Amino acid sequence: MKEIYFTVTEPLGIHARPAGILVKEAKKFASRITVFKGEKSCDMKKLLALMSMAVKQGEEIVVQFDGPDEEECAAAIEKFLQENF
């Protein structure tokens, strides 16, 4: 299992359309990807669940990757997060 920490800098937080693109990116991988914010968690492959976490600017999330392609998956998602959020 791999884990990354990420703090959101995008003013609107993880919002609708970019969140949708993030979900698409996540779906390319076989690994299970779980997003944690405080006590809440959700599957990164599910848009509405991800949006309803309402991750705002300045908040930190933890993302866990679990599966056969977790190494490259973690690298790709981390890069995507840095570029878009």
Place this chain on the structure above:
Amino acid sequence: MLVAEGKSILKRIGIGRIKIYRTPAYDISEEEIRDPAAEVERFNDAVQKAIEQQGVLYEKALESAGEESAAIFEAHQMMLEDDDLQDTAREIITDQKKSAEYATQTAFDQYAQMFAELEDPYMQARSADLIDVKMAVLDVLLGNDTESLQGTEPSILVAEDLAPSETVKLDKSLLLGLITREGSAGSHTAILARSMNLPSLIQCKDIDDSWDGRMAILDGYNDRVIIDPTEEELAELTARREEDLKKDALLQDLKGRPSVTLDGRKVRVYANIGGPEDLAGVKENDAEGIGLFRSEFVYLHSKEAPSEEVQFAAYKRVVEAMAPRTVIIRTCDIGADKTIDYMHLDKEANPALGFRAIRICLTRKDFFKTQLRALLRASAYGSMGIMFPMIVSRWEIVEARKILEECKAELLQEGHKVGKYELGIMVETPAAVLCADDLAEEVDFFSLGTNDLTQYTCAIDRQNANLERFSDTHHPAVLKAIQMTVEAGHRHGIWVGICGELGADPSLTETFLRMGVDELSVNAGSVLPLRKIIRGLDLSGQAEK
């Protein structure tokens, strides 16, 4: 004849038959169904079709309204593709043996409710998107033909309210006017109306189904609609409408032309705006820049002091959209008649002379720095001016500029880009006029705020109706003050503009030009009429007395 009142968006007249835009009835049965597998199939097909439709709407909006408006439909597609949402609906069909319609309604409403309960206002607003996509799926399931709701004849459309998906679907060539019961000045209906120059009445509480097919005049000048008008009314308002159209055509001809007098004096005609939503009007009216961007809107529209990022996004959007044209942004001008809860300002006996504008900013330095940092960062994206309001003394500019320099140094150290910008002040107090020579040494430009300048010069409260007899917008003292300011500015080689209401007064245009005013910043609708006047002036001879 029948008259109903509302709030008009534009001073325009629309004449034609009324068409009631009826949102289809959604009769959804709660009965048990026999074949859940078939119902699941129907649901899957409907969702697929709705996704395709959102794709078509995306293309359509991209073409007619641009990427920003279109993005919403892409987000709708992604919501429809959500597995959780679809699974919830499918479970209702299989477990409770309900119809695809019932399952759609229940599942989508449940998610809409979940978003509505989130604290974040942005996420709350997504609830409306879920309702919008729910309708799209239901329309497919129920076979509702939403394309023909508008009819095939040109008409004045009357609706309760219009969702973004509905406004995009409308055939604009058949629209003579738009009347809604709901809506605000910032609603989709209003935005559509402004971008299309469409006569529109919102908040018209008396709309009625019985209006369907009847002749009507939407009178935007008087915020009303007349159903079954008399022959005389019809003749009178048709004539007025034709006059408007003629004037429009003449003004359209002025787009892209310079604001220059017959003898070659150039004047910059800029627009005043309150926020990014006014950009369409600025472009539509071909303003040569933005002479006053009232930054208060970022403060008034939020529950807590807006963050640097939120402000940066708004300023950047305007500066970027206007580049290479200039955008002058006035720093926070709250206080006096514009109060905000989270600022916790004390009640004052004399707010117009009280703790407001630059006085608040210089006292609450951190609050001021948030805005200055956002402005400096936005300056990297185009041509910007920063303007301080309510200046009375030279030290205020010196201190404000020091804070600005401090912010700039911090930003550069943090690795942010900062562009070039002009620095100016509002001249709106008699003190600033009398010390204009001193103040001019500190800044790149002056902009005369004639509303406050008149109020402070004449000691007349502009909100007080009892003072009408004593108030004179052309008071010689005000005109003298403007002249003194222009002369002082020019002595020090800086430009001087007017951004108050007086700037748009056509009876003073020649006077201002003869004084040497370099820039007039007015509401967007006055830009072309003002350009027309300027192009007809000849300043080479003596002024007519």
